[in-house]
Amino acid sequence: MAACAGEGGVGSVAAGSKTSSVLRWACAAAAIGAVAGACTVALGWAVDGAVAAFSAHGQLVWLLPVAGLATYGLYRALRLDFSLGTSDVIEAARSSRPVPRALAPAIFLGTCCTLLCGGSVGKEAAALQLGGSVSSWLGPLVGLRDEEFQETFVMCGMAAALSAVLLAPLAAAVFVVEVMHRRISHPARLAAPALSSLTAFAVARLAGAHLVSPAAAALDVAGVSPLAVAALGVAAAVVAGAFIVALRVVRRAVSRLESVLLAIVVGGSAVSMLLGFTDLSPYGGTGALQIDAALAGEALPPAAFLAKAALTLLVLAAGFKGGEIMPVLCIGACLGSTFAVSAGLDGASTAALGMVALFAACSNCPLCSLVLGAELFGVSALPACALVALVAFACSYRCSLYQSAVIAWTPAGMLRALLRRPSTVQR
Numbered sequence: 001m002a003a004c005a006g007e008g009g010v011g012s013v014a015a016g017s018k019t020s021s022v023l024r025w026a027c028a029a030a031a032i033g034a035v036a037g038a039c040t041v042a043l044g045w046a047v048d049g050a051v052a053a054f055s056a057h058g059q060l061v062w063l064l065p066v067a068g069l070a071t072y073g074l075y076r077a078l079r080l081d082f083s084l085g086t087s088d089v090i091e092a093a094r095s096s097r098p099v100p101r102a103l104a105p106a107i108f109l110g111t112c113c114t115l116l117c118g119g120s121v122g123k124e125a126a127a128l129q130l131g132g133s134v135s136s137w138l139g140p141l142v143g144l145r146d147e148e149f150q151e152t153f154v155m156c157g158m159a160a161a162l163s164a165v166l167l168a169p170l171a172a173a174v175f176v177v178e179v180m181h182r183r184i185s186h187p188a189r190l191a192a193p194a195l196s197s198l199t200a201f202a203v204a205r206l207a208g209a210h211l212v213s214p215a216a217a218a219l220d221v222a223g224v225s226p227l228a229v230a231a232l233g234v235a236a237a238v239v240a241g242a243f244i245v246a247l248r249v250v251r252r253a254v255s256r257l258e259s260v261l262l263a264i265v266v267g268g269s270a271v272s273m274l275l276g277f278t279d280l281s282p283y284g285g286t287g288a289l290q291i292d293a294a295l296a297g298e299a300l301p302p303a304a305f306l307a308k309a310a311l312t313l314l315v316l317a318a319g320f321k322g323g324e325i326m327p328v329l330c331i332g333a334c335l336g337s338t339f340a341v342s343a344g345l346d347g348a349s350t351a352a353l354g355m356v357a358l359f360a361a362c363s364n365c366p367l368c369s370l371v372l373g374a375e376l377f378g379v380s381a382l383p384a385c386a387l388v389a390l391v392a393f394a395c396s397y398r399c400s401l402y403q404s405a406v407i408a409w410t411p412a413g414m415l416r417a418l419l420r421r422p423s424t425v426q427r
Contacts (some may be wrong), residue, residue: 121322131161267318287330
């Protein structure tokens, strides 16, 4: 009886310890989601204010080089590497290293400075960096200090921030797992980012945030023919591949200047002249106006996606701070609109699929992309979103804006491995 009582006591202690651990993880994930979500909402308000100021005072475009230099000075004052970006945050999470706490205010202010002067960037990648920084600071405060927790904490912060921006909590949770190419060794590794993402989504909803118009959920995306959807996926893959390769080439050319300050001045001046002396001014900023117009079925200029891609390319290559996800969604929407005109399709539905396709091709995250499409445009859009995302991914899987998401295997290599496996089993 005593032995039985002892075993029961040990079992109760173990169960209690497990329950306590689950509660600690849940509280930590919810706290990270709430704080990262609130910070991202604040970032959204600041970005909206900066974009509105640029729209009202277009002459601010001539201060773009000054904004870049001010951002560089801020990074130096905070002792941060100016080249620190989203890929570095992802790599820090993969190696269980904390993200610098000073990155949160730096990327917040740097993104606002870029958009205030018309730079073609978004707030999504900035939010990812902000979320990773906030989570590294908040994790130890809840009593979870081990290095093994750092990866999950950064995943929680990134998922929460992206959820608060895209208003797509499931897609955000999938993104952080997919972009890091991590196998889930424990349910907490997926449950914790999902909880953070849902919490941040609730915070953003309460604050009235939105990405696309509610009317976009009523689009008849499922009505587009599968052949047209597949063709759009191929077109998106071509555009994504060209954009990523061009970005690498221009960045390599800029690096030959051997001076970050000179690169900022030269790149910022080039963008200022393009926006100031041509009719490309509407393509500065996040691209939200073009997305809204495309999803409303309005006809955009045929070369709208090229104009947005070129401006984004120059701004990012010069080192200005801001995100690439929103411009990618904008380029995709514009591409879909152009494709619809040439193929005689519904512009709004094709623009929605273009967003999904280009995001899949540029991020190498097809699962996240199809979930994002379903969350933004309704569950009925899932088959079309799945097809366009998988086609775009299959045609561009060796390219990605995030180095960690580049896939090392090739179809030929996989085929050889599969053919080799039966002979190994027979031996």
